[in-house]
Amino acid sequence: MNDTPSSEQAEVAATLARDGKTGRRLWLKRLVAAAILLVAVLALFYWWQRDTPAGTPRYKTEALRRDGLLVTVTATGNLAPVNQVEVGSELSGIVKSVEVDYNDRVRVGQVLAELDTSKLDAQVLQSRAALEAARAKVMQVKATVAETARNLERLRQVRELSQGKAVSQQDLEAAEAALERAKADLASAEATVGQTKAALAALETDLAKTKIVSPINGVVLSRSVDPGQTVAASLQAPVLFSLAEDLAKMELHVDVDEADVGRVKEGQTAVFTVDAYPDRSFPARISQVRYGSKTVDGVVTYETLLDVDNSDFSLRPGMTATATITVQELHDVLLAPNAALRFVPPARAENSGASESRRGGSVLTRLFPRPRHDSRNRQANANDAKRAQQLWVLKDGNPAAIPVTTGATNGIFTEITSGGLQEGQEVIVDMETVKP
Secondary structure, three states, rough: OOHHHHHHHHHHHHHHHHHHHHHHHHHHHHHHHHHHHHHHEEEHHHHHHHHHOOOEEEEEEEEEEEEEEEEEEEEEEEEEOOOEEEEOOOOOEEEEOOOOOOOOOOOOOOEEEEEEEEHHHHHHHHHHHHHHHHHHHHHHHHHHHHHHHHHHHHHHHHHHHOOOOOOOHHHHHHHHHHHHHHHHHHHHHHHHHHHHHHHHHHHHHHHHHOEEEEOOEEEEEOOOOOOOOOOOOOOOOOOOEEEOOOOOEEEEEEEEOOOOOHHHOOOOEEEEEEOEEEEEEEEEEEEEEEEEEEEEOEEEEEEEEEEEOOOOOOOOOOEEEEEEEEEEEEEEEEEEEEEHHHHOOOOOOOHHHHHHHOOHHOHHHOOOOOOOOOHHHHHHHHHHHHHHHEEEEEEEEEEEEEEEEEEOOOEEEEEEEEEOOOOOOOOEEEEEEEEO
């Protein structure tokens, strides 16, 4: 009786195990089928999105016009006097007085400052005394020369009268040597006089230089010395004053970029502005374009000088100015907006033959298509358009390219020199897509 229940339990357990395995297999099959269905739906949705047009393009156009064109170059720089002189001191010493201040007008020869002369005055007196002593020495030596010459003449006369018996030849030669020594002493004394004069002249020159005077007629721009200050001029002359000759005429020094310097010439006109007068423009004219270059942070520029009229003295040295130089001025030319020259239509849809070839491909190719290269095609078309320099017009609602030859440009409009276009003709400048 115990064997029967055991057999029944074993059969029930086997049945339950078979049912569990069957349920899991069915669940896995359903899961795989659902995944395959989801992939297929996604692939079909992608294919539908790819072949469905994004929308209808709408083109923005602008009319060509005939007008003047002003081509300019912009550069920045600083104002400076035409002639600026820095006045210093050749001597070292203590500043005794300062006679001028900032913005004072000075004349040629006017005293700007004066150094203390106590030491130089004493040296000048000493040198003058030495000169007087040297002159006295010359007078003394002249007397010796005269005395020696008379003594020699007397000996010669005695020897001649005594027929060589009273005065020996040796005495006569000694007298001649004494005369020569006296003459040498005279030459030395006279040289000493000249040397003393030179020393006195140098001291007097230094004494005159203690008065620092203006070399030009102008205006004091800066003063870097005060009374009582010590000036040391051992290695180089220190700058005490900075003078501008005439502020009614000034120069504007600007740095022109190397890309623009080829169009900048002497005699061209310009206007510039400064921060002090933001609502005012000042005229100028180029006087010099220097060949020497300046390189700052890898940027190469060329210094250009512009003459500026500052009769009202509103401009000041050192002001930062932004100059606009007119390098070319054209009249009555056909102009196109630069946006039209930059416009390139998007790549067209692939031709029907290619589409048929795609449709004739395998199922995997249709389900998992390769990505299209529209962006690369658009870039290639853009590069070709730039090389071709073409404008696009609408013909039957579609863009059509017209090759043109361009001339000068100001960054906004460009001159069209050839291409068969007319004033008022519409050219495409942009495109937007209208969603269906």
